[in-house]
Amino acid sequence: MSFLRRRKAPLNPVPPDSDHEEDEKEKKKQKQRQKKKRRKEKEKEKEKENNEEEEKVEKANWNGANGYRENAKAKKWSCVDSCCWFVGVICSLWWFLLFVYNAMPASFPQYVAEAITGPLPDPPGVKLMKEGLTPNHPVVFVPGIVTGGLELWEGRQCADGLFRKRLWGGTFGELYKRPLCWVEHMSLDNETGLDRPGIRVRPVSGLVAADYFAPGYFVWAVLIANLARVGYEEKNMYMAAYDWRISFQNTEVRDRTLSRIKNNIELMVATNGGKKVVVIPHSMGVLYFLHFMKWVEAPPPMGGGGGSDWCAKHIKAVMNIGGPFLGVPKSVAGLFSIEARDIAVARAFAPGVLDKDLFGLQTLEHLMRMTRTWDSTMSMIPKGGDTIWGGLDWSPEGYFNCSAKKQKINDTIKPCQNFKEGLEPMKHVNYGRLISFGKDAAELHSSKLDRMDFRGSLKGRRSLMNTTTCDIWTEYHDMGIEGIRAVSDYRAYTTDSVLDLLHFVAPKMMKRGDAHFSHGIADNLDDPKYKHYKYWSNPLETTLPDAPDMEIYSMYGVGIPTERAYVYRSTPQSECHIPFQIDTSANGGDEDPCLKDGVYSANGDETVPVLSAGFMCAKGWRGRTRFNPSGVRAYIREYEHNPPANLLEGRGTQSGAHVDILGNFALIEDIIRVAAGASGEDLGGDRVHSDIFKWSEKINLKL
Secondary structure, rough: HHHHHHOOOOOOOOOOOOHHHHHHHHHHHHHHHHHHHHHHHHHHHHHHHHHHHHHHHHHHHHHHHHHHHHHHHHOOOOHHHHHHHHHHHHHHHHHHHHHEEEEEEOOOEHHHHHHHHOOOOOOOHHHHHOOOOOOOOOOOEOOOOOOEEEEEEEOOOHHHHOOOOOEEEEOOHHHOOOOHHHHHHOOOOOOOOOOOOOOOOEEEEOOOOEEEEEEEOOOOOHHHHHHHHOOOOHEEEEEOOOOOOOOOOHHHHOOOOHHHHHHHHHHHHHHHOOOEEEEEEEEEEEEEEEEEHHHHHHOOOOOOOOOOOHHHEEEEEEEEOOOOOOOOHHHHHHHHHHHHHHHHHHHOOOOOOOOEEEOOOOOOHHHHHHHHOOOOOOOOOOHHHHHOOOOOOOOOOOOOOOOOOOOOOOOOOOOOOOOOOOOOOOOOOOOOOEEEOOOHHHHHHHHHHHOOOOOOOOOOOOOOHHHHHHHHOOOOHHHHHHHHHHHOOOEEHHHHEEEEHHHHHOHHHHHHHHHHOOOOOOOOOOOHHHHHHHHHOOOOOOOOOOOOOOOOEEEEOEEEEEEEEEEEEOOOOOOOOOEEEEEEOOOOOOOOOOOOEEEEEEEOOOOHHHHHHHHHHHHHOOEEOOOOOOOOOEEEEEEEOOOOOOHHHHOOOOOOOHHHHHHHHHHHHHHHHHHHHOHHHHHHHOOOOOOOOHHHHHOOOOO
């Protein structure tokens, strides 16, 4: 343990030269302390800088948030924001649904529909194919107004790149891209009713001319598809397309359309073993084919020179669908104020929008100028005058009940059954007053009406302010204030006086119309004047062909409120507006449900009243009459409207609407059976749901 007892070294030994060493050590320590101090100072500066930067960022963020809040408070949600948001949502939803529709299997909608409503019936073509029906008679389709496609063959500079592109039908893309150019090319010459200089618009040819009006909106496509299922092909189906804007005789003058229809029918008969054709006209095509049947028999140069037996040799049956034989009141509203119920309601919902010069477009004025150059529209002005459509205090429909409950499709209805059975008494409706200025003028007895005759009024003495500011001219600008006031002072117009009214407000248009159409009743059909083509589309001023073996059908929908008469009002005097419009404030309420939004409705297919579609086959052509001297057999086939049960059924298979009826399974089955060889008696004769026979008996027409 001796090592534990070692001597302790001195606590502060002082070696030699100790002062110098201590100085060196002290200097080193000072340098180290200075370095540490500088390092700490640098760290503090960096920390300070970092803190300052963080404070700046926080301050900027705080100021930005406050600014955003202040801006958000200052900027309110505007109508434009709402509209943009709404359009964005609609577009997004539309594209999503379109994607889903294209992604899903083709059978999915049918599967869902069957799950909801039960198994769907076979289409008529499939059903009749199973029964063994095969093609027999060739089929000719005659489209109506606006349903046939039109394409450009020559145009102005604004239409560059549109050669043989559709201006009417299809997507209507050019209407949205260059509307004024589109209106210019769709309009005809106001003097001749033919092409304007430097413009040629012609009908599309082939079945595609009118199979679809627009993508997804069928016209003839469903009927064509069902005929194809029983074996029909393009060799025994023909679409008699024509330019539906121009007068019927001018389709031959300009395009030789009537000659081509004649040649195609003769070819189809010759190449199908001598089988006669079944002709299926729709809407205005019904009047066009009436004109054709007289033209083909008439000698040249006015006619086709086929001889009096041409129809007997070449036509088995004419199956008219939704035929406006005696015209439609809707055409009067269109020519008078470019309106129908839907447009009138839109005008009331957004007053002035359709009249204003919005984006360089006075919409209604441009439409009026364009449609008033289409001579074909005058073919559908009501025919037969007050004798057919009624006078100031009576009409054939007189007591039609607009609130009657809808009959079921399978109900058995007698030809003269009245809707009032089991219902409240019906109010008398003055359907004979086609146009009334004011609701009181539509309801008062004629003896209480204070009327001033407009026919002798002077026009143009005092102009409608300054019409030089108008971008678009209409014939109303020449009438003056006194002429416009005289029209409304007459108070109530029947069918006879409506013709005088149109001559008064649109003399240029009616001058062209008078050269091509007539709207009266013939006193003596043997009078040589009735050999002129202007009478050929009026069934009351011409006769059916000498073809006793031929059949003629009137097939149309019933059970839909259809425009029959109108309540008008004068608009405030202005420089460029149309001075008359339907008075949408006129409503009948529960007391008079037939009057709604200024329009009196009657039974029909939404476009053509039953009276116009059914009278000729119910009475005018029934048996041997002066309008049907050879006794062509006439049948009425009515199809009561039954709307689709759900959206998956599309436009329905039991619709009676004017265009949708072309997809009605019952109508398609009737057509295929006749094309396969059946007669009207094989179909069961007349099928009637309305009071057309009762109404026809009220009309005092010499037969």
